[in-house]
Each structure stands twice: as C-alpha cells, then as structure tokens.
Amino acid sequence: MSKIQRVAEANLPTEFGLFRIVGFEFPDTKKEHVALVMGDISNSEENPVLARIHSECLTGDALHSLKCDCGFQLSTALRQISEAGRGVLIYHREEGRGIGLINKIRAYSLQDNGMDTIEANLALGFAADERNFKVCADIFELLGICKVRLLTNNPAKIDTMKKAGINVVERIPLNVGENRYNTGYLDTKAKKMGHYIVHDNEKHYLDCPYCQSEIPNKK
Numbered sequence: 001m002s003k004i005q006r007v008a009e010a011n012l013p014t015e016f017g018l019f020r021i022v023g024f025e026f027p028d029t030k031k032e033h034v035a036l037v038m039g040d041i042s043n044s045e046e047n048p049v050l051a052r053i054h055s056e057c058l059t060g061d062a063l064h065s066l067k068c069d070c071g072f073q074l075s076t077a078l079r080q081i082s083e084a085g086r087g088v089l090i091y092h093r094e095e096g097r098g099i100g101l102i103n104k105i106r107a108y109s110l111q112d113n114g115m116d117t118i119e120a121n122l123a124l125g126f127a128a129d130e131r132n133f134k135v136c137a138d139i140f141e142l143l144g145i146c147k148v149r150l151l152t153n154n155p156a157k158i159d160t161m162k163k164a165g166i167n168v169v170e171r172i173p174l175n176v177g178e179n180r181y182n183t184g185y186l187d188t189k190a191k192k193m194g195h196y197i198v199h200d201n202e203k204h205y206l207d208c209p210y211c212q213s214e215i216p217n218k219k
C-alpha cells in the first residue's frame with residue numbers, strides 16, 4: 001500500500017477558533033483523513049505539540065449521541081487546543097473503531113439486546129478494534145511534528161505513536177461526557193481494552209505510566 005500524502009489545505013473558522021484544515025489522501029485507495037492545526041507547530045522538538053487523535057464517530061461527533069463519549073471528547077479537545085493557542089487534532093476516518101457506520105449500527109443493535117461493545121464486534125466477526133493508528137504517525141510526520149502531548153485515554157494510540165517514532169512526552173487524560181447511557185461502554189473499554197477511564201479521580205494516576213508525575217503526594 002502506498003503512503004498517505006498531504007494534498008490540500010485551507011482556513012477553517014470554527015466555534016473554537018480559527019484552524020487550518022489539512023487534507024491527506026492515499027493515492028491508491030483515495031482513503032481520506034484530515035487534521036485541524038492551530039498556531040505554529042514547526043518547533044515540536046523544543047516545544048511538544050498538544051495533540052489529539054480522534055477517530056470518526058458520526059453518531060457522537062455530529063448527531064449528539066450519548067451512547068459514547070466521542071462528541072464530548074471532540075469539542076473538549078478542540079477547546080483545549082484553542083485555549084493553548086497551538087495544537088493539532090487528527091480526524092482519523094475510522095468510523096466505529098474501523099468497522100464502518102452500518103456495522104456500528106449493527107453492533108449497537110446487539111448492544112440493545114445485552115452485549116457489550118466488544119462482544120458485539122466479535123459477534124459480527126470483527127476484532128475488538130480494527131483501527132490502524134500508524135497512519136496518524138505518518139500524518140504527524142507530514143506536519144513536521146516529532147513530539148506530542150497526547151490527549152487520550154487509550155494506551156494503543158500511545159504505543160503505536162512510540163513504535164512509529166513519534167515521541168509522546170505526556171498523556172493528557174480526556175475524561176468527559178460520562179452519562180447514564182455510556183457508563184457501561186466506558187467500563188468495558190477500561191476493563192477489556194485497558195483504557196485509562198476514571199470514575200474516581202485517583203485511578204488513572206495509579207494505572208497510567210505516563211501520568212506518574214501527576215500522582216498527588218506520591219512518595
């Protein structure tokens with residue numbers, strides 16, 4: 001498979017401020033991803049860039065679903081980047097953890113009947129997570145970024161970045177939008193996928209190797 005290429009860019013005013021939107025495309029498959037960029041990101045070696053890898057979730061990001069935390073994470077990440085005046089959000093077009101929108105709806109139907117988010121994927125013949133985050137490392141590279149402070153609860157994103165040569169100097173938790181419709185989903189991600197989800201404030205400090213410096217009063 002060919003490597004993704006940077007193919008287009010323009011200004012994108014948003015409710016969180018003025019971003020540049022940069023478009024990326026695989027020459028052979030025409031598969032597209034985008035990044036929203038704010039501020040001067042050219043000097044990440046000296047000043048690591050606040051960054052978010054956000055996988056596509058039409059239901060959460062655009063249709064205000066409460067079944068997941070995606071829409072809340074998207075707006076919070078854009079707000080945090082805007083407040084910092086500098087950062088990048090990669091909008092990673094891997095809907096439904098890579099199974100696509102219609103299959104995610106099929107998975108939701110199985111969840112309506114009692115399965116959790118992982119069991120539903122497996123029952124449909126997919127892996128728990130079909131995403132490939134390597135393309136996001138390639139996008140960071142095309143943007144000239146080598147060091148990031150990553151907004152995420154997902155250890156797989158950090159591992160893939162590190163293996164691909166993107167230095168994650170800090171993990172910044174993104175625990176927002178918990179509600180009675182997504183508590184089970186968040187629990188499953190924590191228990192079965194190792195996500196650093198916090199219900200009580202201490203937990204992720206203890207579990208997350210990237211957050212050790214934040215442990216209050218740690219000896």
Ligand SMILES: Nc1nc2c(ncn2[C@@H]2O[C@H](COP(=O)(O)OP(=O)(O)OP(=O)(O)O)[C@@H](O)[C@H]2O)c(=O)[nH]1
Nearest residue numbers: 054055056057068094095096097107117152153154
């Ligand atoms: N298959 C499936 N996908 C889901 C479900 N709920 C949400 N998703 C998808 O899960 C993905 C969540 O993306 P992210 O929020 O970037 O990733 P994450 O793995 O939760 O990691 P962080 O948010 O960075 O902690 C999106 O692609 C959603 O469309 C579900 O029940 N089943």
